[in-house]
Structures are given as structure tokens and as C-alpha cells.
Amino acid sequence: MRIRVLGAAVTGALALSALAVPAAQADTVEGDTTISNVVVNGGKAVVVGATATKTISVTFKVTDDSGVKDAMAILWHGSDFDNSDSGAVATGNDGYASCTATSSTTANCKASYEIEPQYNAVNAVAGTWKVWGIASGKDADYVQKDNVKTFKVQRLSKLTANASPEPVKKGKTITVTGKLTRANWDAATYSGYSGQSVKLQFRKKGTSTYTTVKTIKTTSTGGLSTTVTASADGYYRYSFAGTSTTPAVSATGDYIDVQ
Template identity: 60%
Template sequence: MRIRATVAAVTGALALSALAVPAAQADNQVPDLASLVPSTSKATPFAAVAPADESLGDTKITGVTVNGGKNIVVGTTVKKSFTVSVTATDPEGVQDAFAMLWHGPDTESADGAIVPETLDNEQVGNCTNSSATTATCKVTLIADPKDNLYKNLLAGTWKVWAAAAGNDGDYVIREAYKTAKVQRASKLTVNASPEPVKKGKTITVTGKLSRANWETYKYAGYTGQPVKLQFRKKSSNTYTTVKTIKTNSTGELKTTVKASADGYFRYSFAGTTTTPAVNATGDFVDVR
């Protein structure tokens, strides 16, 4: 039910649809983008459908940047605050802009939404003009594993819904201007033993790859994933790959190598669409 609250928001208040904006236009007023912003109340019932691509006049969105171009990585309990910047142009100047993230195959089947937490009166974005016709407006969104990231299947690719309004009442809406990744935070450990060890003897290297579970609020093993065992000599700053192994059914890693020189062993995970790359902190082995 949690998502129905969030998506309701998206769908209900998003239904500025063909009515809200054109109504403002009819009076030659600047459209109120604040009316687009959904409520985050969990009590809001599922309502309508978010407006699809729509425009009036010559307002254009020329760029959208999510979280500074980085993936949005969320753990088990801490909220992740991030910024979405919308750059827009209009011959008469830009009045406001807005963006949010939504998840699903289409807006009618959306099962997730990440929207701005607060509004400043009627203005949605914090806008900075770079010229008389262009502005970049920023909105702050919050990804919360105890609210809008209520199930693990929400990890992966999200679509970015964006809107902008000109000072003359023109506007533009893009339901999927671009995509962004929202990922489950990952952890990776390593332990090489025995320490110290005689040259030529066997070293056993263990570890575990785990990631945030948004349903239990704990970290759980990431199974069946390829992970590289890497080594760097004490005198070097560069790791080289020794071999690649896969995590077992609980995310555990275990392999053996021959001791050759003093240095650091670590495991390295390249990441997936749903889970970010991570390197374990190197474990030093003294070879005698």
C-alpha cells in the first residue's frame, strides 16, 4: 500500500493534465507548476495518470542532470537527498521548472515515485538565470528506503519526468526526458590468512559481497556475482587481477593463492544495474 500512496501522489496531483496548465494559459497567466507536485501523504488514494508529453508555445527543456550525473545509491535506513537540475529556455524568460523520478513500464503502470519534499510557496524549482532566455532550476528529492523505496524491485532504472514554464504562460512537459539509476548500496569485505606466511605456501582469501535490502532494512548476501581477487605489491600503488570467482548462495567468497611477496589482497565488484561497484579495503599479508 505504501507505493499506492506515493504513486497516488504522482497520479493525482500530477493531473494538472490538460486542464490545469491550459486554464492558466487561457487567462494569459504563468502556469503554476506547484500544482503538478504530488502530495507524499500515504493516505492519498490512487487517482489518475500523470500527464504525458505536452507543450504549448516555445518553452523548451534543454538539459536535465540528476544527482550531478551520479547514480543514486541508497542504504537500509538513511534517506538519500539529491538534486535534479532542469535547464530550460523561452524567448520571454523562464519562470519555473520541476522534475521528479518515476518507476515502471509506463505512467499508467508506475509503481514508484520520488518527488520533492517541500515547496516554496508556488515556486517549485530554485532557479538561476544564465541569460534573459535561459535558466537552470533545481529541485531536491529524497529517496527513502522506509517510504518510496519500499521494495527491492525498485532498484535499477527510473525515468525522469520534467516540466518548465515560461514567463509568458508557455510550458513544456516531458514524461521521460531521460533515465537515472537508483541502486541498493553494496558492501564488500576481504580477509587473507594466515598472516604472516612463508613464501610459496597457500593463502586463503575469504570475503562477502552484500547489498541493502529495502524490505528488511538489513544487508544481505548478493549471490552468484562475479568478483575479482586483486593483489598489489607493498611497493606498488596498482592492483592487478589474480582471478575471478563467484559469490555463493549467501554472498560469501573463498579462494586460495600461493604466497609470493608482501602485499595487499582485495576483492573488487564491478557492479550491476541495481547495485553499485565496490572494492574491499586491502588486507596486508606479510610473506617471509
């Protein structure tokens, strides 16, 4: 599949035209229209796997003393909106948000978006994205802002752990191996995440809390391997705290029977 990256600046210009407001510089306000309470994906980071399209929603409130006419939000990534290197326009409704009046001056608006690997999700754009917003009142007042909200778009992570041998005699050496991978949007697969600090943790049988035993780093292929001394029955796992581009993840604990 040919990788395509959707730039938001073009769609921003289309939004201005669609809303029939004058061409505007960044963060332009004419009149008393406001956009507030912007929430992306329920307030959670947008975590996208290697192949499946992720559908998310954005909600926000618009106010204008004459009533709300139209509103639109565009998701974008880049140093600035005019030079954005990826983005997403709302699906359906010609890119408009669906706005429901809650009073004569206020409306709650909502729109859905798709983040698709090898289209608008490529490895280079993982991290912080922004929401471009525009809304107009029935009296032709409007507000347009390049960044009404920031949010994270991250590459889904996976982590494994395997402790051996099992069973093992008390005082003997246990080897715990594993691997940290994350979605490679460019290749539509999962690739090792190298050079990352990962905690080896242990939970004693009959307890509910993991404690950190040591911290090691992943190899160039995302591999993990370290040794510990067998002391008690329990579960070993690896735990990764995450980065700006990749969410935190913990492996399923692997049980060791110590005899």
C-alpha cells in the same frame, strides 16, 4: 515499518494542475518552452544504504521567449509514467523547482528529493529511474515530457577480504575469504549478494596497482573463499564490478607477510 511505495502518476497529475496547464498526453509541447541540461545527483548514480534517507538534487534549464513562469520535475520508476511503481516529488516549495532567471528567456532550476528505504526505495525498484518534467512560460506556453533524463538508483554494496594465515612461508597456501553484501531496502539491513562474479586481486608491497589473480562467484549468502600460493609480501582484496542495481565496490586490501 510498513513498506510504502510512492507512485508518480498521481503526483504527475497534481503537477499538471499546479502549473495550470491543460491535461496533456505524454511529451506535449505548446509553444516554444523547452527543458534541457537535466542533471541528477551531479551526474552520479543515486546509491542508497539500508536505512538512511538519501537527499539528492536535480538541476535543469528552462527557456521560453516570454520568460519562465514555473517548472517541476518528478522522479519515477516503472514501465511507463501512468503505471509507475515508485517515485519522488521535490521537497518544499509545493513540489516546484526553484528557478533563477539568467536572462529574459532562460532560467536555471533546481529541486531536492528524498529517496527513503521502505518508502519509495524497495528492492524491486532498484535500477533505472526517469525524470518527468514540465515547465511553463509567462505566455502560457508549456512543455511536458515523461522522460527528460534517466538515472540509476542503486543498493549500496559492501565487500570484505581476509587473507590468512599471516605470516606465511613462501610457497604455502593462503586462503582469502570475504563477503559481498548490499542494502536490503525491504528489511532495512544488508544481505548477501549471491551468484556474482568477483575478482581476487593482489598488489605487491611497494607498488600501487592491483592485478587480478582469479575470478570466483559468491555463494548463496554472498560468501567468498579461494586459495592462492604465497609468493611475495603484499595485499589481497576482492573487487566487484557492479550491476545495474548495485554499484561497484572493492574491499580494503589485507596485507600478507610472506617469509
